[in-house]
Amino acid sequence: MKINRQERNRTFVVFMAFGLWGLGIVFTLVRHQVFNYNRYVERVKAQSKGIVTLHPRRGTIYDRNGDILAISVQSNSAFLSAKEPERCMELFERMRRAVSIPAQAVRDIRHRIKRGDRFIWYRRKLNDSDYLRLAALRKDMDEPVMLDFIKEYRRVYPQKEVAAHLLGGVGIDEQGLFGLEYGLDRMVRGRGGKVRVQRDARRKVFAVEPIDEPHPGRDVTLTIDAPMQFLVQRELARGVERFKARAGAAIVMDVHTGAIIAMASYPAFRPDRAWRVPYKRVRNKAFSFLYEPGSTFKVILAAAALENRVVTPSQEFDCGDGHLMLRNRRIEDVHPFHRLSFRDIIVQSSNVGAARVGLALGSERYYRAIQAFGFGRPVDLDLPGSEAGLLKPARRWSEVSPAFMAFGYEIMVTPIQMARAFNSIAAGGWMVEPRLLQRVDGVSLDPPKGYRVISPSTAHLVWGIMREVVEHGTGRKSQVPGLVVAGKTGTAKKVRNGQYTDAYVSSFGGFFPLPSPQYTLFVVVDEPQTLYYGGDVAAPLFQSICARIRITERVFPVDLAQG
Amino acid sequence: MKPAPVRRRRNAAVAVFVTFMLFVLLFTYSSLNLKNIDFGYKMQALKQQVEVLQIEIDKLRAERAFLVSLDRVDRLARSRLGLAPPSQDQVIRAVREDHED
Numbered sequence: 001m002k003i004n005r006q007e008r009n010r011t012f013v014v015f016m017a018f019g020l021w022g023l024g025i026v027f028t029l030v031r032h033q034v035f036n037y038n039r040y041v042e043r044v045k046a047q048s049k050g051i052v053t054l055h056p057r058r059g060t061i062y063d064r065n066g067d068i069l070a071i072s073v074q075s076n077s078a079f080l081s082a083k084e085p086e087r088c089m090e091l092f093e094r095m096r097r098a099v100s101i102p103a104q105a106v107r108d109i110r111h112r113i114k115r116g117d118r119f120i121w122y123r124r125k126l127n128d129s130d131y132l133r134l135a136a137l138r139k140d141m142d143e144p145v146m147l148d149f150i151k152e153y154r155r156v157y158p159q160k161e162v163a164a165h166l167l168g169g170v171g172i173d174e175q176g177l178f179g180l181e182y183g184l185d186r187m188v189r190g191r192g193g194k195v196r197v198q199r200d201a202r203r204k205v206f207a208v209e210p211i212d213e214p215h216p217g218r219d220v221t222l223t224i225d226a227p228m229q230f231l232v233q234r235e236l237a238r239g240v241e242r243f244k245a246r247a248g249a250a251i252v253m254d255v256h257t258g259a260i261i262a263m264a265s266y267p268a269f270r271p272d273r274a275w276r277v278p279y280k281r282v283r284n285k286a287f288s289f290l291y292e293p294g295s296t297f298k299v300i301l302a303a304a305a306l307e308n309r310v311v312t313p314s315q316e317f318d319c320g321d322g323h324l325m326l327r328n329r330r331i332e333d334v335h336p337f338h339r340l341s342f343r344d345i346i347v348q349s350s351n352v353g354a355a356r357v358g359l360a361l362g363s364e365r366y367y368r369a370i371q372a373f374g375f376g377r378p379v380d381l382d383l384p385g386s387e388a389g390l391l392k393p394a395r396r397w398s399e400v401s402p403a404f405m406a407f408g409y410e411i412m413v414t415p416i417q418m419a420r421a422f423n424s425i426a427a428g429g430w431m432v433e434p435r436l437l438q439r440v441d442g443v444s445l446d447p448p449k450g451y452r453v454i455s456p457s458t459a460h461l462v463w464g465i466m467r468e469v470v471e472h473g474t475g476r477k478s479q480v481p482g483l484v485v486a487g488k489t490g491t492a493k494k495v496r497n498g499q500y501t502d503a504y505v506s507s508f509g510g511f512f513p514l515p516s517p518q519y520t521l522f523v524v525v526d527e528p529q530t531l532y533y534g535g536d537v538a539a540p541l542f543q544s545i546c547a548r549i550r551i552t553e554r555v556f557p558v559d560l561a562q563g
Numbered sequence: 564m565k566p567a568p569v570r571r572r573r574n575a576a577v578a579v580f581v582t583f584m585l586f587v588l589l590f591t592y593s594s595l596n597l598k599n600i601d602f603g604y605k606m607q608a609l610k611q612q613v614e615v616l617q618i619e620i621d622k623l624r625a626e627r628a629f630l631v632s633l634d635r636v637d638r639l640a641r642s643r644l645g646l647a648p649p650s651q652d653q654v655i656r657a658v659r660e661d662h663e664d
Contacts, residue, residue: 068628074618128622158628160635198603206603208610230633 048199051211056190057153058174059217061167063226064259064438068158070167070181070271072174072217075154076131077124081146082113088146089113091137095122095147098133122147124172125154155181157271162230165265165284166222166383166436169274177275178282180222180436183382187440190217221439223259228252231548232262236523239541240266243528249285250545251419253520255511257447258423258432260381261519263416287379287386287416289526291505294492295349295474295534296418297408299509301358302346303425303462304369307454310361313343313461317356324352326400331355331407334533346465347473349489351407358406366402367394372453373421374431375413380448381436389413408492418509419522425466426486426511426520429459467514475508478539480546484514487542489534494527503527508538512546519553521545 003011032040061070078095082088092113096106101123112120126134131149138147155170168179176185193214198207232250240248252262265285269277283289305311322336333350345353358366370376376391390412392401397410404410416434424431433448454462466486469475474489487510494503507524511517521542528537629635640646 067631068624071621071625071628073621073625156625158625159632162632162634204604205607206600208607227633230637234637 050197050199052195052197054193054195054214055151055153055174056192056214057216058155058170058190059188059219061180061188062219062221063163063224063229064221064261065225065227066221067226069163069222069224069226070155070157072153072155074151075125075127076135076149077152078122078126078131078134078147078149080109080113080120080122081118081148082116082120083118083146085113085116091141091146092122094137095134098137099123099126099130125152155272159226159230161268161270162226162233163222163224163263164269164271164274165282165286166224166263167271168282169271171275178384179271179274179284180220180383181271182384184220184437188217188220191215218441220437221442222436223254223257223261223438224263224436225261225552228549228552229262229264231552232545233264233266233268235541235545235548236264236266237268239523239537239544240525240528243525243530243537245525245529245537246527247285247289248523248525248541249289249415250521250523250541251286251416252545252549253419253423253434255423255426255517255520256432258434258450259438259447260434260436263436284383284385285415285524285526287381287383287414289414289524290387290389290412291414291494291524291526292411292492293408293413293418293507294490294505295351295354295407296422296488296490296507296509297411297413298346298349298354298406299425299462299466299488300370300373300375300421301354301361301366301406302342302465303373303429303454303458304366305342305357305361306461307369307458308361308365310365311342311357313341313465315342316340317342317345317353319345319350319353319356322352324355324403326355326403327398329400329404331403343465343468346488347468349469349474354406355403358402358404359400361402361406363394363397363402366405367397369453370405370411372431372451373424375411375417375421379414379416379420379434381416381434383436386416387414389417408490415507415522415524418507418524419520422509422511422522423520424453425459425462426517427459428456429454463514463517466510470510474533474535475510475539477535478508478510478542478546480512480543480550483512483546483550485512485546486510486514486517487539489539491532491534504532506532506534506537508534508542510542519549521549 058072060068063069080088080092089110092109109120109122123130134147141147153174155174157167166180168181169177170181171177174189176182176189181188191214194211196209196211197205199205232252236248236250248266250262250264251260253260263286267281269281274282316339319333319337319340321338322333324331331351333352335348337348337350337353340348340350340353342357345357370391375389378386378388380386392410401410420434429452431450431453433450435447437445439445463486466488467484469489470478470485470487475487478485478487487508490507492505493500494505495501505524505526506528507522509522511520523538523542523545525537525541531537
């Protein structure tokens with residue numbers, strides 16, 4: 001086919017036009033991509049790149065069986081933007097009908113909408129059904145930007161009141177407020193991070209570049225046994241309510257490892273509502289309740305006196321028919337005795353007899369023994385508010401102090417300190433420090449090192465005396481059929497404004513099953529109303545908890561275990 | 564010396580080849596870039612999926628812990644099934660025969 005000159009010229013013009021157009025494109029591309037590259041890259045970055053703060057997930061708290069005690073789950077928090085107050089108010093009223101909020105919050109939000117605030121929390125950490133209702137509302141809106149959601153973590157305690165005093169609670173921003181949530185906050189909380197994200201025109205993220213890696217909180221496994229904790233809490237609640245008492249505490253320890261299997265405090269509360277509960281209620285009485293231990297302290301006297309060979313179990317003492325005057329201070333027994341052996345002084349809980357033994361032991365030796373049993377120093381359990389108690393140095397003791405301290409006065413202790421001391425006797429005279437943490441992120445923790453307090457032979461002598469307390473003495477109501485239990489009762493008057501009152505603290509501590517104790521249990525009831533002796537109030541409570549432990553832990557009666 | 568048309572043809576062929584190679588390079592570069600972005604999206608989608616599943620797992624674990632909690636089981640056993648713990652006199656201690664010697 002021949003092409004004439006005119007056609008050739010036209011083709012040339014068309015090619016030239018396309019060529020110039022192509023050149024224009026190339027020129028523009030070169031200008032944008034080469035010469036103005038940095039400027040455009042900066043502009044794109046400003047539009048598409050952003051820094052996102054990542055919130056750490058708080059670690060999970062498990063019991064020793066791997067059951068969850070506290071876990072953080074993601075939830076949505078709703079907020080309003082009142083750019084157009086009138087429309088926003090309309091939306092707010094619709095939201096209120098869908099998901100209710102307290103009256104005070106309604107007033108506050110209305111005020112802020114009228115003011116035209118750009119960020120107003122509606123409700124934080126919504127549950128799933130509330131979120132779905134609000135999300136449906138947002139979907140129906142012409143301008144959804146007025147209502148939006150932020151993802152946050154919400155702390156959940158699935159076992160409700162179980163171990164509430166131990167776990168404590170967190171605030172609205174997941175910060176530990178008290179209990180283990182506070183004590184282990186640095187470990188459990190984790191650390192937030194930052195990432196640089198790149199978004200497309202639809203604001204969809206397609207690239208993520210880490211700036212500061214977030215570290216999730218560490219998972220913690222406690223020595224607590226949730227089922228046993230539940231049973232101990234329930235029995236304690238029943239006991240405290242039965243005697244119309246003010247409060248109570250119960251501690252169950254593993255004799256050999258010091259692991260705290262249950263630690264109950266009454267009254268109870270829900271940890272997810274902890275920040276609304278008054279402090280008095282959330283206070284863990286097991287380690288923050290200070291009281292004079294009364295006759296349970298005679299166990300410490302017995303151990304100290306026998307260890308220092310000041311007495312023998314059969315040595316007799318004058319019990320003054322139930323009265324003794326020391327420096328114008330009167331010591332009395334509930335039941336008067338003329339003479340009692342040292343063993344019977346403990347079994348019958350004679351204050352006069354104990355006072356005489358205390359005087360025979362002397363300040364220095366008694367003080368050293370009390371210190372060795374851990375009094376005067378707090379129990380280190382990563383729990384805030386653990387009290388050290390009140391133990392005067394020996395140089396500040398009066399001449400009669402050993403006599404009064406012999407039956408548990410002039411000294412302030414906490415229930416956990418008493419449990420620790422009783423446990424060291426159960427462990428054959430070896431101090432085993434109580435512990436609550438078993439594993440962190442699956443790695444087992446070494447138990448704290450212990451030390452010898454009294455010789456095994458002294459410990460076994462004290463066992464025998466404590467066993468008689470339960471079988472023939474003041475602790476008869478703590479007997480559990482088929483189980484051999486060793487224990488000691490205690491009743492102490494409470495001090496208010498420097499004066500002894502008619503209010504009492506009843507307690508009972510012991511261990512079982514003999515001859516190889518596995519559990520130490522200490523029970524305290526504060527201000528029981530109907531009865532007040534430790535043998536009438538705390539001993540039956542000890543018995544009921546003991547019976548439950550026997551079933552759940554399969555502690556067989558001695559005759560069965562021995563075949 | 565080679566004749567002029569042959570040289571011109573060879574130069575044209577080299578020019579076409581270089582242009583073709585440049586085009587191939589450009590195409591490969593842009594397709595790799597596109598792939599990169601595409602994988603970015605996919606990775607983000609997968610990460611989000613993992614996150615959603617993790618959240619779901621946490622919620623289910625919390626739900627399970629609530630369902631098996633003794634507090635709830637105890638309440639249901641009492642209210643729905645009418646169960647109660649036995650009193651001491653209702654417990655009969657059984658001794659296996661091989662233990663009676």
